[in-house]
Amino acid sequence: MKQQIRTAGIFIFFIMALLHTQAQRVKRYDLYVTDTMVNYSGKHKMAIAVNGQIPMPTLEFTEGDTAEIVVHNRLKEPTALHWHGVFLPNKEDGVPYLTQMPIEPGTTYTYRFPIIQNGTHWYHSHYGFQEQTGMYGSMIFHKKPGDPTFRKGIDDLPSVPVILSEWTDIMPHNIHRMLRNANDWAAIKKNAVQSYAEAIKAGHFKTKLVNEWKRMLAMDVSDVYYDKMLINGRNESQLSQFKAGDKVRLQLSNGGASTYFWVHYAGGKITVVANDGNDVVPVEVDRFILPPSETIDIVVTIPEPGISYELLATSEDRTNSTALFIGEGKKQLAKPLDRLKYFEGMKMMNGMMRMNGTMNDMGMAMSLQQMDMNTVMYPEITGPATYRKGKRKAEPGKADQMHMHEAPTGNTAHPADPAAMQQQDAVKPVDSSGAAHAAHSMPPDPGMPPAIVTLNYNMLKAPNKTVLPENAPVKELTFNLTGNMNRYVWSLDNKVVSETDKILIKKGEIVRIKLYNASMMRHPMHLHGHDFRVLNDKGEYAPLKNVLDIMPMETDVIEFEANVEGDWFFHCHILYHMMAGMGRIFTYQNQAPNPYISNPQKTIKKLYRDDRMFFLMAENEVASNGNFGSALYHNTRWALNAEWKLGYTAGRGHEIEANFGRFLGQMQWFRPFIGVEWRYQKDSHEERDLFGQKFKHDGKPRFTAGFAYTLPWLVLLQTQIDTKGQVRVELGREDIPLSKRLRGAFSLDTRREYMGGLRYIINRNFSVSANYNTEYGVGGGLVLTY
Amino acid sequence: MGLLMGLATTFSYAHGQIKHSKTITVSIRGNAAGCKTLIEKAGTQKKSSSLTWDAATQKATLVYNPHVTTKDAVLKQVALAGFDNESYNAPAETYRLLPVACRYKGDQETVPPQEHTGHTPVQQEHLSVTTSEIAAVSTLEPLYKAYFAINNALVQSDEKTAAQKAAQLSAAIKAVKMDALATNEHQVWMAVMGDLQKQAAALQSASGIEKQRAAFAPLSGTIYKLIKASSLPYKVYYNHCPMYKGGANWLSNEQGIKNPYYGSRMLTCGSTKETLQ
Structure with a gap:
């Protein structure tokens, strides 16, 4: 009996193995992309599911397989899938408008590529913001049986x-x-x-x-x-x-x-x-x-x-x-x-x-x-x-008695136990270099973690040598990672994707890239279709990666062999940084055209749309003394500003001004503009400004030219001259964070108009406000923010 | 210790401010009455849960609103405050930070998961004590011992100890009996003695951890020359930090990188260039 079972077992195993080898040829997955409702936070929200699940299903292959992945787009918008970290022909890379046209709603699209590596990878939508709403999944490539690196x-x-x-x-x-x-x-x-x-x-x-x-x-x-x-x-x-x-x-x-x-x-x-x-x-x-x-x-x-x-x-x-x-x-x-x-x-x-x-x-x-x-x-x-005053801190030596009355809870726990605390001065100033004080007691205390x-990347060592061909020509590139926190503009060398040409590389050469992060945030820089060596002190055993996280002020060098033709994206993988244009495209000299892109020059413009996009911000205050508001329509370089102050009666007056300008420099502190303004006040009489110029709110539109400059302490200086030759200088600041939800604002100008305001934020769209304005007096009201 | 699920499950609708309240009994570990406040504070939240713990039975009565919280959510908070219970064990670090009177598991049981790593400071201390006892072979051993102690102090960013050990180093340098040195040691000693005295003095008088670190760099170079000539019964690792002032080295009697130039800011920066024996 036992023998029989064993025989049967072996037989089944044999059949399985046979099926398995069969399956190793082409492994097919069908992915059905649909809109779905999810509830992660207690609220029902829209998301995208693949085969009814978030994350997308785990795709497993063995090195040597051919992957066949059929995408059925049942969304109301296009999509495209990128195979992250995978070596494949460029046309399968899944970057819409660069390596393929997006998969239109209601259509089916097949990705097919041989699996020529092993390891842990993943896949995600490279279309719009779909990655944020559920389109990500694991992709595991197993080693072949008998792989020498096993x-x-x-x-x-x-x-x-x-x-x-x-x-x-x-x-x-x-x-x-x-x-x-x-x-x-x-x-x-x-x-x-x-x-x-x-x-x-x-x-x-x-x-x-x-x-x-x-x-x-x-x-x-x-x-x-x-x-x-x-x-x-x-x-x-x-x-x-x-x-x-x-x-x-x-x-x-x-x-x-x-x-x-x-x-x-x-x-x-x-x-x-x-x-x-x-x-x-x-x-x-x-x-x-x-x-x-x-x-x-x-x-x-x-x-x-x-x-x-x-x-x-x-x-x-x-x-x-x-x-x-x-x-x-x-x-x-x-x-x-x-x-x-x-x-x-x-x-x-x-x-x-x-x-x-x-x-x-x-x-x-x-x-x-x-x-x-x-x-x-x-x-x-x-x-x-x-x-x-060390309010919540245990007094040295009193910690033991203290717990009876007010002891630290889990969340405010100290990393050092009371004994160690004693050695720490009551208020330990962090020294100039910010050196740590956590681990400092000698002899070591059991209470001390x-x-x-x-x-870190210097601890990574490849198990085998990763050196690149010695005699290959080397192309050296340097990129400074640049950014502007205040306007959320992210770029390389202060240029976004749409402002630069593709970078031409030659097949067979070694591309060595020096990256310096001159921005204030860290960025995970990802290269499509290639692994690069991260040069660390492991020399010939430098690790291979396809994402390099680079912290502010760091300099790192990566190098890779240009071995697969195509247009390959190199970008920051923080979705919102990528959409802002933080990247470049590598392209090979004299490469064969991509069969999926019939008109590359025209198509790439659609990719550029991402970082050229304009954004609207608007704010309107309905107050007891008038209706005040502003709107801003801006992108990476340009801004259209509008501002209005509308009194409820003609006697109070109405003012509207608008201007259009371009931000200059990496910090974008300077913005020259041209504009138009219109001011009307019934029965307005002539006034004199600080420069002695006479002006009147007569209801005639005037064209203006000028510039805005951000001064220290984020005060905006705006200087302009209008078609009547009148000069006006204004200083002001909005959104001074007084407390967690309270914002202050002020402005003053050479026409002796002064304004001060307070705003308490209730939620994302509403605030209550109080303001004083030399023209409109004291008022209070509700602010709507978009 | 009784970690059994509580039995009594009753419904009541008038328990203080908690609506739809449900009352159950749960097991929570703790030993002194002093723990009581801590446990109850962790398990009590306005309008959603209230916990009353009894030290004798190691049980607590939990009243909560099942519409806003769960038993596990409350017990997780209790565990995060340091108390093992029927659903969760407290993080080892949090337990260690409990007031001594409250440590219901004693001190031995603190970090079971890390036993196999063999890297707790206690064990390290034993290690260095034993190695230095064996190592009393070389006449220069007190000097090396002081150097390694300075290194450790810098790793810990402990300015005071570093200064103390620097004084010991100076004393050890003065105390070296040249006639007791091995021949090759003696030759190197003659070459480096002057530097060594100066560098040790500089370190001793350096004020502030950063200045101490700056002084430690040249000292390490000199010690390296010397230690290379000594034959020691233990291994010494010659490590390199590429970042500190364009590159600096140090010696350690422990394997693994613990950077004295930056301390915990980037403890693991560096690599071992050479192992001396």
Whole structure:
């Protein structure tokens, strides 16, 4: 009997193996893309599902297979899928208007390409903002049986694809518009406004003042507020199929549109075994940050029976997190990351920022994520925030008695125990270099957490040599990553995609790119269709990647062999930065035309539309003393401004002015413009301005020319001359963050018109206001913001 | 410890401010009465939940509104405050931060997951003590010991200890009996002695951690020359940090990178260039 079963077993196995080899030829997936309703936050919202699910299904292939992926577009809008990190013919790359025409609604489209690599990759829509609304999924390429690079104890572990992502209830188009308009609603939601009131409370009034003096708006490490963070589409889930002693390989991809995830594990160290689909020599870390679009393979162990251990992924701004529990049984939590110390970060930025808007790295040659300047904001490394009077801090030596009355709760826990606290001065000023104070007591105290090892690119080493052909010609390129926080313009060398030509490279040459991040934010730069070497101190064993995360002020060098013809996108993978135009296109000399693009010159213009897009912002105050408002219609370089002040009677007067201008320079502080204005007041009499010029609100339109310039402390200076030869100078500022929700404004001009206003933000669209205006008097009302 | 699910599940509609309230019993670990406030605070939220804990039975009565929260959501908060319960175990770090009187598991049990890593500071301390005991072979050992201690202090950004150990180093340099040195050690010693005295003095008088670090860089170069000539019973790692002032080196008696030039800001920056034995 036993024998029979065994024979049958072998037979079945044989049949399976046969089928398997058959299947290895062409592996087909059908993807049905449909609109769907989701509820992640308690509200029903529109999203996009593929085969009825978010994330999209995991696609698995074995190296040597041919992938055949049939996309059935059942949306009301076009789509296109990009295979991230995959080597393939250019026409299968999935960038609409560059490598293919978009897949129109109601049509079916087939992607077909041979799988010539292995590793953890992922795929997502490259059309519009679809990636934000659900179109991302894992893509796993297994090693062929007998692959010489097969690693025992790693590649044979049970593995689980894990895709991280984020969800927002606000439509991504609207998010982009709000970002471009410097709308601070996301900051209010995240409690990261960093207003004057909050600065004073934290003892950082001067820091805030200097920050604004240097013309910086309060900044966070990320800009979008998300309602939920997700792992495989869920906020919390469990892999209960594993038990104590098991080693589990997790194949993580960050499918988030703009979120960097901190990942740490409650069950101990994490062993990193691959990055961006390429094997690396295993390296043990306590935590790592996963930039948008990077993939990483990690091995974790389940230490104790009956307990499942939390793998916690926290957004970089630490407002939200998602958890995966590994193992069966009761849940062992990982320590959540405490909130960022924003004012420490602001202080650090102040030190780095020069008055002209460029950054000063103080002679530190930064590279490869080795020095995270944001560390000054991490309480787990640099200690908890110190408040002026140490209100919530344990008094040295009194900690033990204190807990009876007011003890720290989990969220305000100190990284050092009371004994260690004693050695810390009551108020420990962060020294000029922002050095850490968390780990400082000698002899080591059991209460003290061991120093945290964070992965960086210099720790990555390829298992085999990755050197490129020695005799190949080298093309050297340099890009400065540039950005303008206040206007949310992101570019390379201060030029967006549509403002530049494609970069011509030759097949067979080595392209070496030096990147310097001159912007204030980090950027995950992704190259399509190629892996590049990240030059670190591993020399010939430099790791291969297709995403390079580069922190502010860092300089990194990457190189790749130009070996596949086509038009390849190289861009920042933060969705909103890419849409703003932060990228370039590489193209090969004398390459064969793409069969899917019949008129490349005309088609590419549709791609350029992304970063040429105009955005509307409007605000109208219905107050007791008049109706006041402004509108702004702007893109990367141009702005159309309109402003109106309408009294309720002709005697009060009406004023309308509009101008159209262009922002100059990288910081975009200077904007020359031409415009028109119209002022009317019944029975108005002649007045004299500060220059002695006579003027009258006579209701005749006048043309103007002038310029606006942003002064320190973000005061806008506007100077103009009209067709009557009259000069007017105006100084003003709006949206001074007085407290979390209270904004102040003022303006004064040479016509002796003065204005002051206060606005309290109720929600995204409504505020209540109070204002005083020399012409209209005192009033109060409601402000509508779009 | 009884981590059994509570039994009593009753409905009541008039429990304080909590609407639709549901009352259950849950198990929460803790030992002193002092824990009571902490536990109850963590499990109580205005209008949604209220927790009353009893130390003797290790049980708590939870009253909550099932429309706004769940048992697990409340117990997660309790665990995040440091208390194991029937659904969640507290993060190890959070448990360690509890007031001593509250540590219901004692101190031994603190971090089970990290035992296998062998990198807790306690173990390191044992390691360096034992190595230095064995290593009393070379006459220069006190000097090296002081150097490694400075290194550790800088890694920890501990200015005070660094200064103390720098004083020890100066003393150790003065105390070296040249006639006891091995021949090759002696030759190098003659060459570096002057530098060494100056550099140790500079480090000793440096004020502030950054100045100490600046002084530590040249000192490391000199120590390297010396240590290369000594035969030591333990391994020494010669590490390089490419970023500090255009590149700086240091020596460590522990494997793995712990950067003394930046401390925890970028502890792992650098690589081992050479292993000396």
